[in-house]
Amino acid sequence: MPPPLIAPSLLAADFARLGEEVAAVAAAGADWLHLDIMDGHFVPNISFGPVVVKALRRHAAIPFDVHLMIAPADPYLAAFAEAGADWISLHPEAGPHLHRSLQTIRALGKKAGVVLNPATPVETVAHVLDLTDLILVMSVNPGFGGQSFLDSQLPKIATLRRMIDASGRDIRLQVDGGVTAATAPRCIKAGADVLVAGTAVFGQADYSAAMAALRQPRKQAA
Secondary structure (H helix, E strand, O other): OOOOEEEEEHHHOOHHHHHHHHHHHHHOOOOOEEEEEEEOOOOOOEOOOHHHHHHHHOOOOOOEEEEEEOOOOHHHHHHHHHHOOOEEEEOHHHOOOHHHHHHHHHHOOOEEEEEEOOOOOHHHHOOOHHHOOEEEEEOOOOOOOOOOOOHHHHHHHHHHHHHHHHHOOOOEEEEEOOOOOOOHHHHHHHOOOEEEEOHHHHOOOOHHHHHHHHHOOOOOOO
Protein backbone atom coordinates (compact mmCIF):
# COMPACT_ATOMS: atom_id res chain seq x y z
CA MET A 1 0.00 0.00 0.00
CA PRO A 2 1.48 3.40 -0.97
CA PRO A 3 2.15 6.02 1.70
CA PRO A 4 -0.89 8.11 2.62
CA LEU A 5 -1.47 11.56 1.23
CA ILE A 6 -0.86 14.30 3.79
CA ALA A 7 -3.26 17.25 4.02
CA PRO A 8 -2.03 19.77 6.59
CA SER A 9 -4.90 21.59 8.27
CA LEU A 10 -4.71 25.35 7.89
CA LEU A 11 -6.59 25.74 11.17
CA ALA A 12 -3.28 25.12 12.98
CA ALA A 13 -1.28 27.63 10.93
CA ASP A 14 -0.19 31.12 11.97
CA PHE A 15 -3.23 33.19 10.96
CA ALA A 16 -1.11 36.35 10.79
CA ARG A 17 0.93 34.73 8.00
CA LEU A 18 -1.55 32.52 6.15
CA GLY A 19 -0.22 33.12 2.65
CA GLU A 20 3.33 32.37 3.73
CA GLU A 21 2.20 29.30 5.65
CA VAL A 22 0.35 27.89 2.65
CA ALA A 23 3.37 28.42 0.39
CA ALA A 24 5.72 26.91 2.97
CA VAL A 25 3.75 23.74 3.57
CA ALA A 26 3.28 23.23 -0.18
CA ALA A 27 7.02 23.67 -0.75
CA ALA A 28 7.68 21.17 2.05
CA GLY A 29 5.76 18.47 0.18
CA ALA A 30 2.13 18.61 1.30
CA ASP A 31 -0.14 16.65 -1.02
CA TRP A 32 -3.28 18.69 -0.28
CA LEU A 33 -4.19 21.65 1.90
CA HIS A 34 -7.10 21.03 4.27
CA LEU A 35 -9.27 24.09 4.95
CA ASP A 36 -11.80 23.89 7.78
CA ILE A 37 -14.77 26.20 7.29
CA MET A 38 -16.62 26.80 10.57
CA ASP A 39 -19.70 28.97 11.08
CA GLY A 40 -20.17 29.20 14.85
CA HIS A 41 -23.49 27.42 14.41
CA PHE A 42 -22.93 23.89 13.14
CA VAL A 43 -19.73 23.85 15.22
CA PRO A 44 -18.76 26.19 18.07
CA ASN A 45 -15.95 28.12 16.38
CA ILE A 46 -15.77 30.52 13.43
CA SER A 47 -12.86 30.26 10.99
CA PHE A 48 -12.98 31.84 7.52
CA GLY A 49 -14.97 31.83 4.29
CA PRO A 50 -14.60 31.78 0.51
CA VAL A 51 -12.92 35.20 0.35
CA VAL A 52 -9.96 33.85 2.35
CA VAL A 53 -9.87 30.63 0.31
CA LYS A 54 -9.72 32.68 -2.88
CA ALA A 55 -6.93 34.88 -1.48
CA LEU A 56 -4.86 31.83 -0.55
CA ARG A 57 -5.37 30.02 -3.85
CA ARG A 58 -2.53 31.91 -5.56
CA HIS A 59 -0.02 30.85 -2.91
CA ALA A 60 0.02 27.13 -3.79
CA ALA A 61 -0.83 24.84 -6.70
CA ILE A 62 -1.67 21.78 -4.55
CA PRO A 63 -5.33 20.71 -4.28
CA PHE A 64 -7.47 22.65 -1.80
CA ASP A 65 -9.49 20.25 0.33
CA VAL A 66 -12.38 22.30 1.77
CA HIS A 67 -14.26 20.82 4.72
CA LEU A 68 -17.55 22.61 5.31
CA MET A 69 -18.59 22.60 8.96
CA ILE A 70 -21.50 24.89 8.24
CA ALA A 71 -25.27 24.57 8.10
CA PRO A 72 -26.89 24.99 5.73
CA ALA A 73 -24.06 24.15 3.36
CA ASP A 74 -25.88 24.18 0.02
CA PRO A 75 -26.10 27.98 -0.41
CA TYR A 76 -22.29 28.26 -0.24
CA LEU A 77 -21.17 25.41 -2.47
CA ALA A 78 -20.82 27.56 -5.59
CA ALA A 79 -18.90 30.26 -3.70
CA PHE A 80 -16.29 27.80 -2.45
CA ALA A 81 -16.03 26.19 -5.88
CA GLU A 82 -15.42 29.59 -7.45
CA ALA A 83 -12.91 30.45 -4.72
CA GLY A 84 -10.66 27.59 -5.80
CA ALA A 85 -11.69 24.50 -3.86
CA ASP A 86 -10.80 21.23 -5.57
CA TRP A 87 -12.51 18.96 -3.03
CA ILE A 88 -15.63 20.01 -1.13
CA SER A 89 -16.82 17.87 1.76
CA LEU A 90 -19.89 18.32 3.90
CA HIS A 91 -21.70 16.67 6.77
CA PRO A 92 -24.97 14.77 6.19
CA GLU A 93 -26.41 16.70 9.15
CA ALA A 94 -25.78 20.05 7.40
CA GLY A 95 -28.71 19.79 5.01
CA PRO A 96 -31.85 17.81 4.22
CA HIS A 97 -30.71 16.22 0.95
CA LEU A 98 -27.19 14.76 0.96
CA HIS A 99 -27.67 13.18 -2.48
CA ARG A 100 -28.63 16.52 -4.02
CA SER A 101 -25.74 18.32 -2.31
CA LEU A 102 -23.23 15.85 -3.72
CA GLN A 103 -24.80 16.19 -7.16
CA THR A 104 -24.38 19.96 -6.90
CA ILE A 105 -20.70 19.74 -5.96
CA ARG A 106 -19.99 17.45 -8.88
CA ALA A 107 -21.97 19.67 -11.25
CA LEU A 108 -19.66 22.50 -10.21
CA GLY A 109 -16.75 20.39 -11.45
CA LYS A 110 -15.41 19.54 -8.01
CA LYS A 111 -14.73 16.33 -6.09
CA ALA A 112 -17.46 15.60 -3.52
CA GLY A 113 -16.92 14.35 0.01
CA VAL A 114 -19.05 13.13 2.91
CA VAL A 115 -17.90 13.76 6.49
CA LEU A 116 -18.84 11.38 9.28
CA ASN A 117 -18.80 12.71 12.84
CA PRO A 118 -17.91 10.23 15.61
CA ALA A 119 -21.60 9.41 16.16
CA THR A 120 -22.58 9.33 12.46
CA PRO A 121 -23.03 5.72 11.24
CA VAL A 122 -21.26 4.36 8.18
CA GLU A 123 -24.64 3.45 6.66
CA THR A 124 -25.15 7.16 5.97
CA VAL A 125 -22.96 6.91 2.87
CA ALA A 126 -24.15 3.50 1.65
CA HIS A 127 -26.59 4.88 -0.92
CA VAL A 128 -24.50 7.81 -2.18
CA LEU A 129 -21.23 6.04 -2.99
CA ASP A 130 -21.83 6.65 -6.68
CA LEU A 131 -21.63 10.41 -6.03
CA THR A 132 -18.83 10.30 -3.48
CA ASP A 133 -15.14 10.88 -4.17
CA LEU A 134 -14.01 11.11 -0.55
CA ILE A 135 -15.21 9.95 2.85
CA LEU A 136 -13.80 11.82 5.83
CA VAL A 137 -13.90 10.15 9.23
CA MET A 138 -13.74 12.64 12.08
CA SER A 139 -11.60 11.09 14.82
CA VAL A 140 -12.52 13.97 17.13
CA ASN A 141 -15.71 15.97 17.48
CA PRO A 142 -15.54 18.82 14.95
CA GLY A 143 -14.98 22.43 15.87
CA PHE A 144 -11.69 22.56 17.77
CA GLY A 145 -8.08 21.80 16.91
CA GLY A 146 -5.71 20.01 19.25
CA GLN A 147 -8.10 17.31 20.46
CA SER A 148 -7.06 13.75 21.29
CA PHE A 149 -7.64 10.93 18.81
CA LEU A 150 -10.77 8.81 19.41
CA ASP A 151 -9.85 5.13 19.21
CA SER A 152 -13.54 4.32 18.73
CA GLN A 153 -13.28 5.53 15.13
CA LEU A 154 -10.77 2.88 14.03
CA PRO A 155 -13.44 0.18 13.46
CA LYS A 156 -15.42 2.73 11.45
CA ILE A 157 -12.40 3.41 9.23
CA ALA A 158 -11.94 -0.35 8.69
CA THR A 159 -15.62 -0.83 7.85
CA LEU A 160 -15.53 2.02 5.35
CA ARG A 161 -12.40 0.60 3.74
CA ARG A 162 -14.21 -2.68 3.16
CA MET A 163 -17.26 -0.82 1.83
CA ILE A 164 -15.14 1.23 -0.58
CA ASP A 165 -13.18 -1.78 -1.80
CA ALA A 166 -16.38 -3.74 -2.36
CA SER A 167 -17.83 -0.86 -4.40
CA GLY A 168 -14.90 -0.87 -6.81
CA ARG A 169 -15.01 2.93 -6.84
CA ASP A 170 -12.08 5.33 -6.59
CA ILE A 171 -13.00 6.88 -3.23
CA ARG A 172 -10.43 8.41 -0.91
CA LEU A 173 -10.71 7.55 2.80
CA GLN A 174 -9.56 10.44 4.95
CA VAL A 175 -9.09 10.82 8.71
CA ASP A 176 -9.07 14.12 10.59
CA GLY A 177 -8.52 14.71 14.30
CA GLY A 178 -5.65 13.92 16.62
CA VAL A 179 -3.52 12.53 13.79
CA THR A 180 0.13 12.37 14.83
CA ALA A 181 3.13 10.17 14.09
CA ALA A 182 1.88 7.97 16.94
CA THR A 183 -1.74 7.60 15.77
CA ALA A 184 -1.12 7.67 12.00
CA PRO A 185 -0.04 4.01 11.72
CA ARG A 186 -3.30 2.87 13.28
CA CYS A 187 -5.29 4.95 10.80
CA ILE A 188 -3.26 3.56 7.91
CA LYS A 189 -3.63 -0.02 9.13
CA ALA A 190 -7.41 0.48 9.35
CA GLY A 191 -7.47 1.62 5.72
CA ALA A 192 -7.07 5.41 5.57
CA ASP A 193 -5.20 6.81 2.58
CA VAL A 194 -5.39 10.55 3.35
CA LEU A 195 -4.35 12.00 6.71
CA VAL A 196 -5.31 15.48 7.88
CA ALA A 197 -2.83 16.85 10.42
CA GLY A 198 -2.91 20.21 12.17
CA THR A 199 -0.42 20.76 14.95
CA ALA A 200 1.47 17.61 13.88
CA VAL A 201 2.60 19.67 10.85
CA PHE A 202 2.03 23.39 11.42
CA GLY A 203 3.07 23.06 15.05
CA GLN A 204 6.51 21.69 14.11
CA ALA A 205 9.71 23.51 13.22
CA ASP A 206 10.38 21.40 10.11
CA TYR A 207 7.24 20.87 7.99
CA SER A 208 8.94 18.44 5.62
CA ALA A 209 10.22 16.22 8.43
CA ALA A 210 6.84 16.34 10.16
CA MET A 211 5.05 15.11 7.04
CA ALA A 212 7.67 12.43 6.45
CA ALA A 213 6.99 11.14 9.96
CA LEU A 214 3.30 10.83 9.11
CA ARG A 215 3.93 9.06 5.80
CA GLN A 216 6.37 6.58 7.35
CA PRO A 217 5.21 6.56 10.98
CA ARG A 218 6.59 4.60 13.89
CA LYS A 219 5.48 0.98 13.91
CA GLN A 220 2.73 1.19 16.51
CA ALA A 221 -0.16 -0.24 14.53
CA ALA A 222 -0.69 -3.32 16.69
